Amino acid sequence: MEGDTHNRRAIFWICVLALFTAALSFSIRTGASGAIKAALLDSAVPLHSGEMIAAALGNSFLGFALSLLVISPLLDIFGAKRVILFASACFIVGPLLILLSPRMDGIDAIYRLLTMGMVVCGFGWGATEASINPVTTALYPDDKTGRLNILHAWWPAGIVVGGLTSILFFEQLHLGWQALVALIAVPGIIFGLWTMTQTFPKTESTALGVPFRDMLAEPFKRPTFWIFPAIMFLTASAELAPGSWVDIALTQSVGMPGILVLVYVSAIMFVMRHFAGALEHRFSDMGLLCVCTIPAAAGLYLLSLASTPFTAIVAATLWAFGVCFMWPTMLAASARRFPRGGPWSIGIVGFAGAMAIYFVLPEIGKIYDKAKLAKAGGQTAFEALQPGPELQQVLGFAAQQSFQVIALVPIALFFIFGAVWLAERRRKG
Structure with a gap:
């Protein structure tokens, strides 16, 4: 606690869940990419389907980098709470755009919406990194390395869960890629609702x-x-x-x-x-x-x-x-x-x-x-x-x-x- 204005433990675990969601999103998008390529691109653009799905996945990294760079200096202006809520919205809207892409007319429109969904997921990842790292260093100024490593332990945890879930959905349950992609939104909704209940601290530079x-x-x-x-x-x-x-x-x-x-x-x-x-x-x-x-x-x-x-x-x-x-x-x-x-x-x-x-x-x-x-x-x-x-x-x-x-x-x-x-x-x- 800091003057009883914020719950340090709750905020830290919101940061953990946000990063876990970003990792789950990354892992699931990677795990579903082959099925998405086969369903949407192979028949329409067989000579370029591999290049196109790779470019769509790569654009999520660009979205991550750009949102991280833009949001970071403005974090205290926006407020960490709003930025984390924005990340939550991205992990809901991004998968929704990917799920809606097959409904579009023509391969160009399908690919455009698919790519847009990937980019929005990348925006969510960037907003997550832009907010949770400064918030954690503000919460634990005397244990930055330890706490940031504990926080980022949940990135590989999300990779593990996403990877195993991909195998389970495709090889055991024989579900379509749509069910797997939709799963991203679940933790996104949870940490967004939890964020609404908390008051977040200012970053170190503002506190100084x-x-x-x-x-x-x-x-x-x-x-x-x-x-x-x-x-x-x-x-x-x-x-x-x-x-x-x-x-x-x-x-x-x-x-x-x-x-x-x-x-x-x-x-x-x-x-x-x-x-x-x-x-x-x-x-x-x-x-x-x-x-x-x-x-x-x-x-x-x-x-x-x-x-x-x-x-x-x-x-x-x-x-x-x-x-x-x-x-x-x-x-x-x-x-x-x-x-x-x-x-x-x-x-x-x-x-x-x-x-x-x-x-x-x-x-x-x-x-x-x-x-x-x-x-x-x-x-x-x-x-x-x-x-x-x-x-x-x-x-x-x-x-x-x-x-x-x-x-x-x-x-x-x-x-x-x-x-x-x-x-x-x-x-x-």
């Missing part, structure tokens, strides 16, 4: 009495701030981009559904993020991030070599232990060092992470496509391959190459985090 203009100017007055968005771009490239790619790559190279590996990794991350506070006190935030890059790099490299479900699980375990703390600890690190930047500085760092996914994921795909053609001996040779061991070998090689390239990112981060860690230790000493 920082004027709006000074908050906007803070990142530009302190050039060292821009190290953190740059690092966040790389950390998101090591965590979320491979997470979006693992289903495609491992399904082909290991012979098991990649979504199961993603669910397993997410379960590890959910558990481990609850221990971030204690580890941060032992190593410091930069020390913790530096240590984490070692298993992250090893895991990504070993994923490139995995050829059986067992080796994939071992590699994925290392990768999960490496990346589990990265996103929330980066947010906490920037919030601790630049409190006068408030939600604006946190939003810029989150925006950098979102844009990393938007830009890096297609590049991984290009590496994959280039490698498969090289292994096959050219485009003509690749197109001549029939389903079987030879094609599987070519696709497995392409998956290996894509993971090996991305494994270089945490290696670079080891030296960056290490340099910042040592510089700050010397300054304190």
Whole structure:
């Protein structure tokens, strides 16, 4: 409580449920994408259906990044309560637009409404990140790393629930993609109604009495701030981009559904993020991030070599232990060092992470496509391959190459985090 004006526990769990909903939405959209492509695009645009569904999914990341960037500096003007209610509305309206898209006349109108639904879901995700991170740092100013990691433990929890629900709906209950997409709205309605009952705190910059203009100017007055968005771009490239790619790559190279590996990794991350506070006190935030890059790099490299479900699980375990703390600890690190930047500085760092996914994921795909053609001996040779061991070998090689390239990112981060860690230790000493 703060002067009995707000219920800290209730508000924190509203933030948890909002992030869980964002993760569930992401996981379900990904899980339903194949069925949506088959139902709406394959017959109408068979030559471009894969590209079109990928672009629709990618546009949700763009919606996420843009809403995060726009809302963050205006959070205290709008009020965190209104922003979280906006996120709730997006998780209701976005799925509704996707569900209504088949009713439109013509493939252009269908695809336009489908894409709009994906973008609105992305707006909800961005509004969630723009509000819950500054609210949590305001609620727990002395335990930012621990509380942000506990909060963001519910992102992988949402991935687990969404992934398992996708498998249950399609393979066991034999329900259509519409039922799965409609499920997104349920927690969206719940956290929206709960939000209406609460009074939310002001962010740290407002509590410190920082004027709006000074908050906007803070990142530009302190050039060292821009190290953190740059690092966040790389950390998101090591965590979320491979997470979006693992289903495609491992399904082909290991012979098991990649979504199961993603669910397993997410379960590890959910558990481990609850221990971030204690580890941060032992190593410091930069020390913790530096240590984490070692298993992250090893895991990504070993994923490139995995050829059986067992080796994939071992590699994925290392990768999960490496990346589990990265996103929330980066947010906490920037919030601790630049409190006068408030939600604006946190939003810029989150925006950098979102844009990393938007830009890096297609590049991984290009590496994959280039490698498969090289292994096959050219485009003509690749197109001549029939389903079987030879094609599987070519696709497995392409998956290996894509993971090996991305494994270089945490290696670079080891030296960056290490340099910042040592510089700050010397300054304190």
